[in-house]
Amino acid sequence: MKTEIDYAALGVFLFFFVLVTLLGFVAAYWRRPKTLAHIDEWGLGGRQFGTWITWFLVGGDFYTAYTVIAVPALVYATGAFGFFALPYTIIVYPFVFAVMPILWKVAKDNNYVTAADVVHGRYGSRGLELAVAATGVIATMPYIALQLVGMAAVIQALGLTGELPLIIAFLVLAFYTYSSGLRAPALIAFVKDVMIYIVVLVAIAIVPFKLGGYGAVFQAAQAAFEAKGSGGILLAPAQMVPYASLALVSALAAFMYPHTLTGIFASRSGDTIRKNAMLLPAYTLLLGLLALLGYMGHAAGLKLSHNNDVVPALFQTLFPGWFAGFSFAAIAIGALVPAAVMSIGAANLFTRNFWKAYVNPQVTPAGEAQVAKITSMLVKVGALLVIIYLPTQFALDLQLLGGLWILQTFPALIFGLFTRFFKAKALLIGWAVGFVVGTYLAWSDGLKPLHKLVYGDWNVTLYVGLIALTLNILVAAILSLFLPADRPLEKDLQAPAT
């Protein structure tokens, strides 16, 4: 890694950063609402985003900046195993297509803003609502922190030292999110996604050309793994089941997060969501090609102190300064979009399912918007403090646990859309069992995502989240047999026919 300042790179970077900052503030006037002082407007952009805006927004906040840094880093370090992100981001879409339009409709018909709103309406249970809301908030916090890690990686590569650049970038983000709400990341996502597409397409065309073609890239990577004695460009037999379980469970968890659900709830119609399920895989193709940058790092013979440096170092080595600056700007702006949507999603949860539920049930829509705005600020400041004062590994570990935790809300949120069999108390106990057992297993394994189940001389290694979710569903199903029916609150009590 070079660390002296390259002024061409820095100039291009600053130009784009200032551009999106202006966009963020202008966004308040984009598709002008009558007033932004309403949580539907501030927190969901007025539920009127059509197919293209949703495509950019969800693409921008599901495929995060951290992804751009971390997936190639994982592939660089472990080889084929890091590719689980590819099957994961393919099989998520049939699920989105089949389930999310139904969830959207329930939210739209009842003016729900969050997943916990949906659960509360469906089961009439404050306890289950609180479990879903709290899980959403704590799973989102480390995720925001990791966006900062992605941003810090490129800011360092530009040769800027210290924490000040990161703090400035984040404060700017906090202010325009405060004033414009979800419209800001939606508008910025256009710029960011186009930039990322340009960067990746140039990289996958030019880099192999400089390194002697894809065949050579794969050979160089295999040679590097053999020299290292671990990893490889194919999975070891023992990695196959973990690979599949990680892909499946990640796909189930992906749209339980507040930021991805915010993108769903902000859509104009169920049809918008269906079309997006067909169109969003374009980003998956991009992600798969991006992952190959990890192998290109080996082919280019990079010597790295951190795996996370593979993408910035590769761009610095192979691109002219101005294009490296453009790439870094794309990644840094790529951190702003998900960080903004995540903080909005967490703020919506706090406002609706804590403030309105327990502090001030009479709060007006304008009051809700105000609480959400302030909360979004606090959430971002919290994430910033975590990154500055705590080791990065802490955020990484928490993010891993966050995936496990958010997955435990799946039964509560999704099952009720299709059946009345599950009862609130049973789901709440199932959630607690999955949460506690999953956390304990991950913790006792030294915060590793994979757990080995041993039964006599038979054993299998699975993603911890899958074990926890299975327990969660089993407990919820068995207890539901013995519990009386719940009393739902909402108008629409019919599980929609499909």
Added chain:
Amino acid sequence: MSPIWLLLILPYIGLLWVPFYNHADPEFLGFPFFYWYQLAWVPITSLLLFFVYRSLQRGGRISHED
């Protein structure tokens, strides 16, 4: 429940049955089978979704308005 929905199970089978594609051969444009096979599922999944979408529309099960 229309049987057309069953098409959406195919990507799960194709991608979660890992032993089927954890091989280097046949290579394609320098890509080992493991890589191009998984990448190929991206357009295939999009097409399957499109197919299901169109047939649901024709069957009047979904509309632009919902």
